[in-house]
Amino acid sequence: MSVIVFVEHDAGTIKKKNFEAVHYASGIAQKMGTTVTAVILGIVDNAEIEKLGAYGAQKVLHVEDSRLGELHPRAYTSALLTAIEKEGGKIIITLNDINGRAVAPRVAAKLKAGLVVGALTYPDMDKGFVIKKAVYSGKAFAYVNITSDKKVIMLMPNTFPITETTGKTVIEKLVVDFSGKDFGIKVNEVSKVTGEVSLSDASLVVSGGRGMKGRENWYLIEDLAKELGAATACSRPVSDADWRPHHEHVGQTGGTIRPDLYIAVGISGAIQHLAGVNGSKTIVVINKDPEAPFFKAANYGVVGDAMEVLPRLTEAVKKFKQHK
Amino acid sequence: MKILVCISQVPDTSTKVVLKDNSTTIENAGVSYIINPYDEWYALIRAIELKESGIASDVDLVTVGKANTEPVIRKALALGGDKAIRIDAESTDPYLTAVYIAEYAKSMDYDLILCGKESIDYNNGSVGSMLAELLDMDYIGFATEIKIEGNTAVVKREIEGGEETDSCKFPLVISCQKGVAEARIANMRGIMAARTRPLTVITPTVDDALTSILSYELPPAKAGVRLIDPADMDELVELLHAEAKVI
Structure with a gap:
């Protein structure tokens, strides 16, 4: 029952905030005496995926399907659910960002898993499974206890400093049985802002x-x-x-x-x-x-x-x- | 074409958060409540525009809340909308909120369900996406423009580092943000009409919450500002480097 972390990438490049998500998953896995399995979707080089080992992912499940280069919330959900079932995962980590928000709530609803959006701390397991998050857009903080067996945590990016380790990872291909519904959204046109820091x-x-x-x-x-x-x-x-x-x-x-x-x-x-x-x-x-x-x-x-x-x-x- | 708009009641944006009961509750005395701005300015107004242009036949509003949310629902009806449904439960856990709305919506054949990108109190932004999963619908989040072409929604949405235009056949759930519509103010005719528009209260099948808030905390007060001579920006840069360690 490893901790599952959803790793996004930008056209094949994994960003710092995604390494941070793996690092966070690793912190939770260590507390619970288990390992981290990362899930990455779309076309990414093995050399790029291997970087995840240095942030604590012992294993990476790679769904190599070019259609996943676009955000398809249902397809992403199917892929994550397949990985969660394969690994017997009960704790799922994503970022609190646009992609995370499209996927994590769906996964949570499907699994009947309690969800915390914008986690700022590791779960306090002495008091249950308590995580601090901002409410009222930062005017206050709430300590949220997840009471369900399965749990989905969306980490607030830029919360934890990260350091590389010498850890290595094993990459496995994961085949997902997508349905026609998974690609119900047609992407007509994409315009990315280039040359600026997002x-x-x-x-x-x-x-x-x-x-x-x-x-x-x-x-x-x-x-x-x-x-x-x-x-x-x-x-x-x-x-x-x-x-x-x-x-x-x-x-x-x-x-x-x-x-x-x-x-x-x-x-x-x-x-x-x-x-x-x-x-x-x-x-x-x-x-x-x-x-x-x-x-x-x-x-x-x-x-x-x-x-x-x-x-x-x-x-x-x-x-x-x-x-x- | 039938549209359902999800409305949430939130404290006014100028609210100063005060804690009580050993920090387990946020004080609500003296707080004035409004329609969540994303739900109102964008989701609701876009739905009303679609009705005014003859594209939508029905615009219904739904909220999960106790009787104290009714003034805010009436305010939403004053802007437009044919009828409102209040699901009589506390909206404390996003999953429960989504389950209750889904229970109501599943037999209603809505083509389009609109919500705001998040509520400004709990900032979860997850009910729309959960609702789509529970109703087996597609979901497009962070929309900045919504057009309807036949039985298809053509949606401009924010993505990581840019934007894209998607099309998706009904039914689907869309979460709305700035750009989708221009905010407007209710007129006297709307306010009068809102009094006679039906507001139905339904009792949900009780389900278990998956999360609970144990306590709250206020941000620590800043130690006090250090003023820098406007003529000496080298000093500021040095402090940002050596003291704050951010550059």
């Missing part, structure tokens, strides 16, 4: 608010983000005004992010915005209004005009990188 995966984020005064000033945010290797985000008024695309909106009615560093420029820090970002490890606030509520939630604050401070900060980062 917001949900980013460990560094530079975000702008109304204080940026207009979309024409956004190059200042982008210059800093580029120098840092950071993703860009924005507050709700900015996306409502169409200065920025809505997928950049973070806050209670936008995305929730937990980067290592969140730099908020010209954002006052309304409670709804804070809810989406207060899981960030370090917060820097740049605002010309010293009374902006965001300063109360910040680690570092700069009271000044964004138009002047941003180029200076970008220059300082550039200098720092040269001397590093």
Whole structure:
């Protein structure tokens, strides 16, 4: 009854957050005295899959079917259920991201397994099977006990630091008996954002608010983000005004992010915005209004005009990188 | 074409969370409740638009909640919708919520079930996907645009690192986010009409919850902001490197 972990990949490349999911599964497996079986779907090289060994997967079940390169929630569910049955798995780990949300709840409903979305801790097994998660988009945390025999946990990405080990893995091909229904969704057109760091995966984020005064000033945010290797985000008024695309909106009615560093420029820090970002490890606030509520939630604050401070900060980062 | 919209009651976004009873409960005194924004601004309004353009024949609303959720259901009916169903149970576990809605919906021949991408209180975003599994339907999550062509939904959706356009034959469940529709405000005619639209209360077959919340905790207070001279950004970079260790 190994711990099962669903491993996503981006056109054959496994990302850091997916290694983190394996690492998390491994932590649980060690507590329970069992092993980790990873499940990977679609076309991926063996050399890439073998990397999972270093994060604690003793075995990988690979469903090598080119149709799985697209997100088909039912097909993914069938594949995971096949793997779970084969391994006698009772604990299933995915990430709390777009793919995880399409699959994990389906698997949970099918298995009648209790589900925790956005796990921030390992389960406390002394008190049952208790996991901490954010609620009210980060305004509070809840300790959720899973009472069912089977359990599905969706890990919040960027929660645990990961380290490589010398562990090795064994790859087995898994054949899944898909039905016609599994591919009921036809994908007509895909457009991927390239050349930018994706917001949900980013460990560094530079975000702008109304204080940026207009979309024409956004190059200042982008210059800093580029120098840092950071993703860009924005507050709700900015996306409502169409200065920025809505997928950049973070806050209670936008995305929730937990980067290592969140730099908020010209954002006052309304409670709804804070809810989406207060899981960030370090917060820097740049605002010309010293009374902006965001300063109360910040680690570092700069009271000044964004138009002047941003180029200076970008220059300082550039200098720092040269001397590093 | 028949649409079911799943509505959830949530605390207003400006709510400050206060804990009570030894941190086992969130204080609800003084909290005002609203329709979950994703359910209202996107799922419900898109359903109403489809009805107004003659594509949808029926738009029904469903919620899982006790009698105290009725004002919020009436608010949703004031925006539009033909009738509402309240499933009389506490909505505490996403699985139970999905089971109760599925029990009602399975014999109702809905072509399309719309919900918000998540509720802003428990942020699980899992009821739609569970519902699809329980009803043996397809599920498209994180939609930003929904069009109907005959018996097919053509949906633009967010994917990891981009977006794609999918098509899927009815019946299916779609979770909605920004882009699907423009928020609107109920007018007086709608508010008056909502009073006479039917609100049916049904009692679900009781099932077991698979999870329970033992306690809550508030985020730790920040130690206090350290202000940096706006002329000295080198100092900020140095602190981010040496002290915060984030760059």
